Amino acid sequence: MKQFKGRVIAAGAVSAEAVVTHGGLNTLASFQKALQFGDKTATCGDQNNPDLYGKQMAGKALCLPQTIGSTTGGLVIYCACSMGRQPACMLFSKPIDSLAAAGSILADVWLPDVKMPVVDSLGDEFLDYVKDGMKITVSEDGTVTCES
């Protein structure tokens, strides 16, 4: 078990199973199929992401460095949240990028019934340590606990 402390972008407490990408998450490419074709598990559709392609993202603790790709990224995260297909939480090793920040904040302000805790700046060591399937617990203060 190991704990990491990050900065809270959207507050909340949750426990979920980790899915991990070491490369940037291309938000549009990853979520588009899930939003377009009614896949409630939000299976990652980004063929360029070998870590995540074909894996379920909805309800998981999504561990990533940053997001990349189209500037529609923020609204894609917002839509995923509105449709109930969002990850349980998003945990960034680096400082959050402007697109993911926009999506997280839009969901936080405009969708009061949806909770998706978002924590950033967890450090490279976090992404080195966390593995698919680990149990992740996020606390309100941005503490992230990883258990095998």
Place this chain on the structure above:
Amino acid sequence: MLLTNEQQAILNGESGEVLAKVMKTLIKYGEVFGAEKMVPVTGKHNHLVTSFGLKALGPVYELMDQLINAGAVSQQTFSCDPRPLDKNVPASFLQNFIFKNFMYSRQDFYEKQLNSLGLMEKDAFTCACYMDEVGNKPEYGDVLSWAESSAVVYANSVLGARCNRNSGIMDIMGSVVGYVPYFGLLTDEGRRAKWIIEIKTTKKPEAQLLGSAIGMKVVEDVPYIIGLDKWLGDELDDATCTYLKDFGAATASNGAVGLYHIDNLTPEAKKMGSELICEDAKTYVIDDAELERVYKSYPVMWKNPEKAPKLCFMGCPHMSLEQLKDWTDKIEAALSESGNKKVVVPTVFTAAPAVLKEFEKTEYAERLKKCGVITSYICPLMYMNNPLSGKMRVITSSNKLRTYTTARYYTDAEILNEITKGGKN
């Protein structure tokens, strides 16, 4: 964050609950990046990235309705990214059926919303809104609330406006409330270069390839490019602006560049020169071999890379008038050499409706048509962004289209060869 009395009043709900939520969203967004104040949006027009009535984006349209119903519309008129549909662009029966009835079934509805929110005019749909013919060209120093990455990098770098790489929805929110958080590329410090790029090629580098190399190296940092003025000169004429449009789009899509400076050419570099470079800036040297290495690193996503292309898309971002004319001359000459009367690969050139309207007034339009090239206002990305089109063998010299879709990249010279001679020299 320190707010003015007016901003605080909006946040307190004195202008309505919806506008208060818009302000709250922008403040929270700014706080993440250390913004200490909100500054007025000063550009004459806004530009929105979300142009498509994609069925999957239902929640976005519901949010837009909340804004419209509360009277929280844009304080500026705005242009918008390109439309996703155009009957002139070749598509199979099945593609057309899926586009119209499934993917973009909310296009008409969404365009009505855009009209209510403040669309400049009914055909103001292009990613290259800064073209003279379109009329959304910010002034030096203007503060913007744009999101389209290729337009943001052009406005910042070539025009000297100030805009962060915002997300869709954030773009309209800044315009609705009239303020954006002051951080990143809005600040003098955020506009300083963390990279020096030295161009040491033996010929003028391909715009899309050079932009790709720089984008992949610096990712989101600001580069200061030395040695490119040798090939581009020191004036921002039509040809150079066209080059920078394509170059910038590649830096923004292959990386996440929001601003670049070119020594002796772009406005801030001309004004401040090396003062723009951070003391601990890193250096990246680009020569012919480096560009070749980058080109060879692109994966070919086609199932059968040996087969002939089915379609060629040029114009991501949308082509300039200068570019349409230049390509007309090049295609005519290459066809004459090859003995072919028309292009041998179905070819679509995309440009802003206003640019196409001007192009139609020139004798070039008829000549390009005779070569068999189709012109369209469509967004090639939106056309490609579905499983059916994704399986098509599409070629392009756009590094943005290559990055986001299965389209295969060729240099401009190779594209000319493919479409006029079927790839045979």
